[in-house]
Amino acid sequence: MACNHWLMKTEPNTYSIDDLSNAKKQTTCWEGVRNYQARNLLRDEIKKGDRVLFYHSACKEPAVVGLAIVEKEGYPDTFAFDPKSKYYDEKSKPDQPTWFMVDIKLEKKFDHPVTLSELRDQASLKEMILLQKGSRLSVQPVKKTEFDKIVKLAAKKSN
Secondary structure (H helix, E strand, O other): OOOOEEEEEEOOOOOOHHHHHHOHHHEEEOOOOOOHHHHHHHHHHOOOOOEEEEEEOOOOOOEEEEEEEEEEEEEEOHHHHOOOOOOOOOOOEOOEOOOEEEEEEEEEEEEEEEEHHHHHOOHHHOOOHHHOOOOOOOEEEEOHHHHHHHHHHHHHHHO
């Protein structure tokens, strides 16, 4: 069965690839997504075995910094039920959850991240959702050709 490809954005001062590298079993839940379009992807589209571009945003040099793989498909974001969590949503209930998350596992941290400016320099990536004006979606689909190109760029930088 073919896997899908995704890009997941995170602010490194909130959760970075180094945090994932140091996490127990190098696995984490991708919680706190509070956008309905991204929620629908987490809930309905992202499947176990899908591959992920791990992207640092809102930092000095935004970049794809590594790869992850989906370990667990969408399930209710339990942080939405916890009044002590910054992701609490009083309207989301365990029997009718509003928000969903997936679990991801580190596949590889890039020795040399692929920066946003480098991505923009690639004609073959010009239609990538990340590079579209006004694109702010924290979880977004990536075409296999785009995914492969970015992995190739990261490997080339390492040589």
